[in-house]
Amino acid sequence: MRLKKDLILDHNRKNEPKHREYFNQLADRLTGKGRDVDRIIQDIMTLQIAIPSWALGSGGTRFGRFPEGGEPRNLQEKIEDVGLLHALNRSSGSISLHIPWDVPDNYVDIISLADSFDLKFDAVNSNTFQDQADQKYSYKFGSLSHTDPGVRRQAIDHNKEVVDHGVRLGSECITVWLADGSSYPGQQNFRKALIRTKESLSEIHDYLPENWRMYVEYKPFEPSFYSMVIPDWGTSYYLSASIGPKAYSLVDLGHHLPNTNIEQVVAILMMTGKLGGFHFNDSKFADDDLTVGAIKPYQLFLILNELVYGIVNNDSNNPPLAWMIDASHNLKDPLEDLLQSVEAIKIAYAQALIVDRDQLESHRDHNDPVPAQELLQDAFRTDVRPLLAEARIRNQASCDPIVFYRDLKIRKTLIEERGVKTIATGL
Numbered sequence: 001m002r003l004k005k006d007l008i009l010d011h012n013r014k015n016e017p018k019h020r021e022y023f024n025q026l027a028d029r030l031t032g033k034g035r036d037v038d039r040i041i042q043d044i045m046t047l048q049i050a051i052p053s054w055a056l057g058s059g060g061t062r063f064g065r066f067p068e069g070g071e072p073r074n075l076q077e078k079i080e081d082v083g084l085l086h087a088l089n090r091s092s093g094s095i096s097l098h099i100p101w102d103v104p105d106n107y108v109d110i111i112s113l114a115d116s117f118d119l120k121f122d123a124v125n126s127n128t129f130q131d132q133a134d135q136k137y138s139y140k141f142g143s144l145s146h147t148d149p150g151v152r153r154q155a156i157d158h159n160k161e162v163v164d165h166g167v168r169l170g171s172e173c174i175t176v177w178l179a180d181g182s183s184y185p186g187q188q189n190f191r192k193a194l195i196r197t198k199e200s201l202s203e204i205h206d207y208l209p210e211n212w213r214m215y216v217e218y219k220p221f222e223p224s225f226y227s228m229v230i231p232d233w234g235t236s237y238y239l240s241a242s243i244g245p246k247a248y249s250l251v252d253l254g255h256h257l258p259n260t261n262i263e264q265v266v267a268i269l270m271m272t273g274k275l276g277g278f279h280f281n282d283s284k285f286a287d288d289d290l291t292v293g294a295i296k297p298y299q300l301f302l303i304l305n306e307l308v309y310g311i312v313n314n315d316s317n318n319p320p321l322a323w324m325i326d327a328s329h330n331l332k333d334p335l336e337d338l339l340q341s342v343e344a345i346k347i348a349y350a351q352a353l354i355v356d357r358d359q360l361e362s363h364r365d366h367n368d369p370v371p372a373q374e375l376l377q378d379a380f381r382t383d384v385r386p387l388l389a390e391a392r393i394r395n396q397a398s399c400d401p402i403v404f405y406r407d408l409k410i411r412k413t414l415i416e417e418r419g420v421k422t423i424a425t426g427l
């Protein structure tokens with residue numbers, strides 16, 4: 001399904017007068033505080049958040065899955081779905097593929113299809129957390145960390161293959177997330193497992209083309225119950241710092257134990273120049289992967305506040321960040337959930353952009369926590385949604401994507417095109 005631009009522009013024309021009223025009020029207020037509103041809107045317009053191919057179908061739990069219908073049946077339809085999102089918000093201009101779920105039949109056709117929706121290929125992702133039908137060795141007891149060199153070789157070769165696919169698509173980075181770990185005390189030698197992982201990752205790192213980056217993701221538990229080989233940001237930093245210049249850490253919001261100060265993790269990783277990518281979601285306990293900002297929007301704002309600080313004060317030459325959503329849509333239409341997530345990230349981003357940083361530093365220098373908190377919360381409590389709507393209108397996207405999506409009955413059309421019982425590959 002391909003959205004006609006005229007429909008979007010008509011919809012915007014109808015809603016513009018009301019929007020203009022809200023926007024002018026906010027713009028006046030921000031201008032009065034010395035903020036450059038046009039510059040902020042430009043930054044909001046430019047920010048792109050990648051959509052992973054596995055987020056386009058309904059998620060679920062290990063107990064069950066309740067699909068919406070009309071899910072993409074193949075890579076072409078996954079690209080069409082991200083194309084739809086991008087047409088609606090002009091903020092989701094790339095897709096992140098997962099190999100082997102998304103191996104293209106024909107690279108030229110796939111690239112030109114993505115081009116036709118103005119989409120690029122974000123990070124490619126390897127998969128050694130499950131066994132494929134045609135593979136020789138099992139990953140039951142690990143992959144890049146496995147005790148058997150044969151299993152490690154198979155996992156390394158798979159990652160190199162993923163890089164090869166990415167090169168052909170024009171991607172420039174690979175994300176490695178390992179399920180490796182142990183489920184029982186005594187099962188694994190922590191040190192040896194980490195050293196083997198480092199050696200395997202080094203070989204993949206050295207295989208990367210000159211302009212590529214490798215993102216090392218961490219997670220404190222699951223699927224291993226007792227220990228994960230890369231459980232936290234410290235281990236991920238150790239690996240990325242010791243492996244080489246193309247290796248970086250990747251922070252996934254859901255991959256932290258409760259009460260972890262993720263904004264501080266972000267600040268320190270950016271200070272070291274080793275924050276490569278970011279997976280956005282929200283979670284109540286751990287890896288729930290819910291809609292971004294659904295539960296803890298203030299934490300999201302504090303994280304974006306550190307990201308924006310790190311982008312503005314980039315002394316350590318941290319590379320541009322790969323921003324991606326990594327969420328599971330358990331009860332919602334996946335496309336609506338993704339629209340909500342992108343919106344939540346951009347709201348927190350806009351709130352971070354309006355923070356008066358000089359004033360904040362002055363309160364910090366004077367050890368005065370009350371005005372420091374007031375200043376941050378004033379930004380957080382500002383309804384910046386008119387800035388986002390204005391950015392979308394200027395980008396010829398929909399001023400109100402979810403309303404427009406429902407008015408057009410897009411899910412119904414997708415179900416008519418693809419069927420009720422379709423299941424996205426990889427889910």
Ligand SMILES: [Mn+2]
Pocket residue numbers: 217252279326
């Ligand atoms: Mn992730």
